Amino acid sequence: MPVPRTPVTAIAVTLLALGLPTVVAPAAVAVTAGGTAPALAARAAAAPATVTVTGDGSAVGDPDIALVGAGVEATAKTTQAALNAQNKAAAALLKAVRAQGIADKDVRTESVSLSPVYDYQDGESTLKGYQAAQSFTIKVRALDTTGALLKAITDATGNAGRINSVVFDLDDRRPLQARARKAAHDDAHAKAAQYARLSGHHLGRLVSLSEGGTGYVLPMPPVSADAPAGGVGGPVPLAPGEIRATASVTAVYELD
Template identity: 30%
Template structure:
């Protein structure tokens, strides 16, 4: 009786082992990557400008900086930009020690970010800001108002390229590409910077033709994926 029980247990263990071995059998697959790229003419820009003021007395430096920023904000209002598209980003007042003169001076900075949704206003806006007193352009970032739509198209192109790669690889093997096992999104968020020229902003009179100082060009919206396909 014990012998039969022992034999049955061994048989069950053997069957279980075979089932487990079959379940762990590697699935034939191919791993490929794909990239999708959509060229877009930007229709927006995020502009970051600053007013830097230096002096020997903290109170005077802060006051002068505030007065300049007030003129800058008034200049922005003249272009009738929506309030929600203009934001003070950073305010600072820092002591700076001069080791040679052995005394402190002060540096006040205020940074304003402007979302410009009409690039045709760029030159006129920048001239107004410089005339009002901004003395540093921190950043100009091109954007598209339809960025999500372009990202979706880029992702689809990336998947199509990955599938085509897989088809090319297995076409000489007499096999077919089956369902996707895994899909990994390797896309990195990146907004290209524009090439722009900051010229002397002296207006020289109202009859002067508007200058073009910004080469808009195109931005690339890119998506990258890694895909594992089953081989049939």
């Protein structure tokens, strides 16, 4: 039974008979790799518009702990003499810290060192002795006792004592960071809603959300590193300040 010929097929046969090249009309291509051409066009038309925004947020809180960096140093002619003097001063420091109600779990040794000390003159070095040192980090849970602790350390260690730093912090940073993330999320949503209004749309569903980064800013009072602890006449006045957590997000919303 002969196969019926469409007009396009008949034209192609005629061209072949005449020895001429054939060209298939676009309308004759009914199926593509992704579906029919009308279906692809409809799908593209149905894809919703989107808006991409970044949101920034922060939250502040009052510190509830202080981290005190303190230590002792001693110099002597021999290594044993330097170590003995350092050990005596360190024991006095720890005794004073415990007397202030600081638990042993909140005191940590950070470093112990012993090194030669040289005198340099006219391009030549002469061994003067040895320096032994030990440093500690002390967590103070009652902030209003921090100044008294510093005085207690200086009274106990004299010229061998060192106050290296005082940093105010939060014992648990997570709640403050969570507030910063919420602020960043709300900022992104508000920006997206504004862009939707400006473009004559309504804000649709959230398509994606990614965190760009977080930050944490600690207050740092003016206590100079490696400052000798001796000579402090009373409790050191300190200002805890406030702690700031930051966050940023990138959000993609559909526009209806």
